[in-house]
Amino acid sequence: MESSPRVPLEITVRFAETDMMGIVHHSAYVVWFEAGRIAWMATAGVPYAQVSAAGYNFAVTEINARYRTPIRFGEPVQVISRLTALRSRQVEFEYEVCHRDAGTLFATGHSRHICVDRDGRTVTIPQWVVEGMTAGIKRLSDE
Amino acid sequence: MESSPRVPLEITVRFAETDMMGIVHHSAYVVWFEAGRIAWMATAGVPYAQVSAAGYNFAVTEINARYRTPIRFGEPVQVISRLTALRSRQVEFEYEVCHRDAGTLFATGHSRHICVDRDGRTVTIPQWVVEGMTAGIKRLSDE
Amino acid sequence: MESSPRVPLEITVRFAETDMMGIVHHSAYVVWFEAGRIAWMATAGVPYAQVSAAGYNFAVTEINARYRTPIRFGEPVQVISRLTALRSRQVEFEYEVCHRDAGTLFATGHSRHICVDRDGRTVTIPQWVVEGMTAGIKRLSDE
């Protein structure tokens, strides 16, 4: 997994995401992480909307974010996501939030998830999802 | 309906709701309106969670908000909600956002809704909801 | 102004923007409208971050949104924004939220704004902003 591909997602900071300190509010990053892993899934060839429509979700069990440099409105932001674990019932992702051009590292984070069904019960990740993600990792790594 | 009771809800401004202008972001009021009408329903004796759990929702068809005076973090806010229409498939609410003590009127707004079932189809508002709301209006008006 | 150019912005629905009805929450559209008019400004050649950094903001005085068709996670959304008024101290925008491919009209809306300075006082829109916006409208209309 250490070598799993890193998928970038461009983020345009929303004015609504700033706070009275004049910077992006820390809770926005958590939503960006989510957008980042959904972009990862799409790039890997397993759109999360398909997983969700099939009745499965990667419920969040842990979120961690470390903030280094504040982000201001107008700065071009990139969230780079990487799958770091794919187990029978769990997935984990890592994130880097950085300046698109300057490369400044704004923040890092990770998240842990368990697969749940429509009733919220922990279940095994469906085989087609695992296979799709695995094939995506291989394909992206080969590129 | 003009005389339908006005139900107040105290709002503690969240830091996350401020923006880089140093005031509460205008989108937060829309969420407060929702909290306001849910407080209205609870006070009327028909908790919205019950309506929703029974498979019905008051889907929003229109939102209007007029902003008069900006709100700053730390100011005690009150949203006063009032039902202005209760039809077979529709409800409407009006809102006033004001300073809890000084009475300053920060904003006004209204929303229109249609009743939908679990599949998102427009349906008649269930009889028990209509009766509960009507009884609540009468009881609150008599107080 | 009726002929002012329409600027599209692609929106990827965020999972966080959905609600327990399984559709995008109505407050998200208000944030999308904002992203839409900021995209309009950027396209017109007057990045809003510059206006804001110069100490001016287009404070929202009114928001209106009409919701026609619910939006689901995974649907490709486009917000099309158009300036409908440019006065000495005020601007107005109109929005259409539609399906990127199918063209379904999900919602429409408009917003009114007054220009304020760092202290929140109503002021005349700076000349360079008016000229930039006017030149942008002309340039985009000619394209």
Add this chain to the structure above:
Amino acid sequence: MESSPRVPLEITVRFAETDMMGIVHHSAYVVWFEAGRIAWMATAGVPYAQVSAAGYNFAVTEINARYRTPIRFGEPVQVISRLTALRSRQVEFEYEVCHRDAGTLFATGHSRHICVDRDGRTVTIPQWVVEGMTAGIKRLSDE
């Protein structure tokens, strides 16, 4: 610090905070943590609005949240916050999110902060803030 007082804050789940899984979205907890530590400050006698108005802010450097049991709309929630570190430039808080009546532990979390001035520079926490917090801890512990 281990014995610093625990300050509860009642949270009414907002419909907007739910997602299409039918539960509260994980990013809402991060905003609740903030509301929780602001309630802690108020209870300790040092309203955060005063700290912020004086030009100081506790910028977030780290957020961690562990989610145990999903929260549904309508459930009465309580965030219990506790200061776990008060250093010359840093503060840390811990949070428990639980059911107000049943006591179910929904989630736990912690946050780290550095004190910054209006320009975002790391500074020593003002003496009056430290003294106020320390006096508040003592007073609350004695109650």
